Amino acid sequence: MIELIDIHKTFRVDKREVEALKGVTIRVRKGEIYGVIGFSGAGKSTLLRMINLLEKPTSGKVIVSGQDLLELNEKQLRGARKKIGIIFQHFNLLSSYNIFDNVAEILRMNKVSKQEIKRKVDELLKLVGLEDKAEAYPSQLSGGQKQRVGIARALAMDPEILLCDEATSALDPQTTESILDLLLDINEKLGLTIVLITHEMHVIQKICDQVAVMENGQVIEQGSVLDIFSVPKHNTTKNFMRTIFNDEMPEEMVNKIKKVNSYTTRLRVTFRGDAAMDSVIGNISSKFAVDTNILYGSITSIKGTALGILIIQLSGERDIVEEAISYIKGAVYHVEVQAQKEGKQEVLNT
Ligand SMILES: Nc1ncnc2c1ncn2[C@@H]1O[C@H](COP(=O)(O)OP(=O)(O)OP(=O)(O)O)[C@@H](O)[C@H]1O
Ligand SMILES: [Mg+2]
Numbered sequence: 374m375i376e377l378i379d380i381h382k383t384f385r386v387d388k389r390e391v392e393a394l395k396g397v398t399i400r401v402r403k404g405e406i407y408g409v410i411g412f413s414g415a416g417k418s419t420l421l422r423m424i425n426l427l428e429k430p431t432s433g434k435v436i437v438s439g440q441d442l443l444e445l446n447e448k449q450l451r452g453a454r455k456k457i458g459i460i461f462q463h464f465n466l467l468s469s470y471n472i473f474d475n476v477a478e479i480l481r482m483n484k485v486s487k488q489e490i491k492r493k494v495d496e497l498l499k500l501v502g503l504e505d506k507a508e509a510y511p512s513q514l515s516g517g518q519k520q521r522v523g524i525a526r527a528l529a530m531d532p533e534i535l536l537c538d539e540a541t542s543a544l545d546p547q548t549t550e551s552i553l554d555l556l557l558d559i560n561e562k563l564g565l566t567i568v569l570i571t572h573e574m575h576v577i578q579k580i581c582d583q584v585a586v587m588e589n590g591q592v593i594e595q596g597s598v599l600d601i602f603s604v605p606k607h608n609t610t611k612n613f614m615r616t617i618f619n620d621e622m623p624e625e626m627v628n629k630i631k632k633v634n635s636y637t638t639r640l641r642v643t644f645r646g647d648a649a650m651d652s653v654i655g656n657i658s659s660k661f662a663v664d665t666n667i668l669y670g671s672i673t674s675i676k677g678t679a680l681g682i683l684i685i686q687l688s689g690e691r692d693i694v695e696e697a698i699s700y701i702k703g704a705v706y707h708v709e710v711q712a713q714k715e716g717k718q719e720v721l722n723t
Contacts, residue, residue, distance in 0.1 A: 374566050375401040375424055375534065380433035382419055382590075393419040394430070395590040401568055401583070403533075406560055408577040408598070409570040410613060411587030417570040420587070421536050424568060425457045426450060438533065455483070458527030462539040464519040466511040466526075472498070473507040476525045483530065497525040500562075501555060517548035524555060528563075535559075537569035541576060553579050574613045578602065578675060586610045599675045603643045604707050618682045620669045637688040638698065638713040639668070644681035645706040653704045654685070661697040663689035684711070691715065 382394040393416045401407040409417050422428035423435055426442050435442045440453055466475050473494055480490045498504045501521040511519055520540060527535055537556070541549040557580050560567055571577065577584050577598060585595040586609060594607045605611045615621055620641065644653075657665050669684035687694050702708045 374403040374438060375568065376436040377423055378434040380423055380430045382428065383431045393590055397592050399585050399592065399595065401566060403566055404564050405582045406567045406580050408581035408584045409587055410572060410574065410577055410584060412572060415587040416590040417587055418538055421538055421568060421570050424536055425454050425459065455530045456532050457534045457536060458532035459536040460520065460523040460527050460540045462542045464523045466519055466522055468511050471507065472503065472509050472522050475522055476529055479526065479529045493529065497528055501525045516544050517551060520544065520552050521555065528559065533566060535565050535567045537567065539571060540569065556580055574616045578617055582676065586613065599678055599680065602675055602680055603645060617673065618671050620682055620684055622668060635688050636691040636694050636715045637686060638694055639684065639686045639711045640698065640701065641709040641711050642683045642685060642701060642705050643707040646678055653701060657697050657701065660700065661693050663687045663694055663697050
């Protein structure tokens with residue numbers, strides 16, 4: 374559906390060059406919600422703007438719905454862009470137009486009949502839950518309502534793709550939830566493909582199917598949200614994950630558990646689906662002569678699949694601990710050995 378292939382983008386500011394994108398490749402399938410997360414300046418907006426060629430790559434290919442956008446002439450590109458809606462962090466509404474006209478504007482520009490405009494705008498305002506606000510002006514709406522207008526306007530030309538640039542960053546947590554619910558709803562109802570960028574992991578968690586993590590103009594990790602959340606590999610991804618699962622051991626806690634007389638290992642255990650956490654943990658104690666200590670546990674849901682993270686510490690005879698680890702590995706989705714120490718009064722690394 375969308376393929377950005379080996380995209381490079383260099384901006385020239387005075388005599389200085391800024392390499393905003395350094396060889397980024399992403400593929401978004403039809404009907405998917407694809408999230409791009411990264412810190413400020415990572416290149417997210419620049420990447421998003423490649424998809425409708427608001428920004429042209431210095432090199433690389435942009436393929437949307439089978440069309441190579443860089444090969445199109447102006448008229449063809451205008452046609453292709455109609456199939457791509459976009460919403461912004463600050464809504465970008467026209468303050469002197471009422472809500473109806475804000476949504477109608479793009480239809481008028483495309484010479485849609487008056488009657489059809491009325492039908493379409495009414496339908497869109499209903500879809501976003503603002504049917505009673507047609508006559509209001511942007512200044513009379515809350516942030517969440519303004520973003521709903523932004524969404525209605527982006528959907529006016531029946532796009533196949535919706536691009537969202539930090540669409541919820543200016544909103545409070547509760548309003549964010551309602552806008553994310555709306556995006557999920559239109560993704561399902563209209564089969565719309567959505568590419569969104571954000572710096573909030575919970576936005577990714579709540580609505581995305583796939584995620585790419587960006588840093589310094591590069592994608593450092595990408596995959597299904599479930600896979601990336603289960604086993605984040607890159608440090609930046611792990612840091613973003615900590616906003617969801619704060620599984621970093623507090624210093625005091627590490628100090629408390631440092632005095633051990635036997636072989637001790639600390640594991641990060643990932644459960645997926647309905648693998649029963651408690652029975653695995655229960656079995657360890659009954660099957661193996663090891664001490665089991667649960668240091669952290671959390672469970673969440675990624676689009677309907679349960680995902681659990683446990684940090685556990687096992688101590689005992691080395692052979693038996695190793696056996697217990699093999700047993701856990703066979704029973705759960707993933708096990709990462711975070712630290713292991715032998716002997717007396719060793720300090721566990723974090
Ligand atoms: N038009 C431009 N001219 C010059 N430099 C630019 C331009 N647009 C972006 N950049 C630079 O490219 C880099 C990536 O910017 P971009 O806006 O894509 O980051 P971002 O990940 O969207 O950040 P934020 O989260 O702050 O929106 C930054 O160093 C930025 O200064
Ligand atoms: Mg940006």
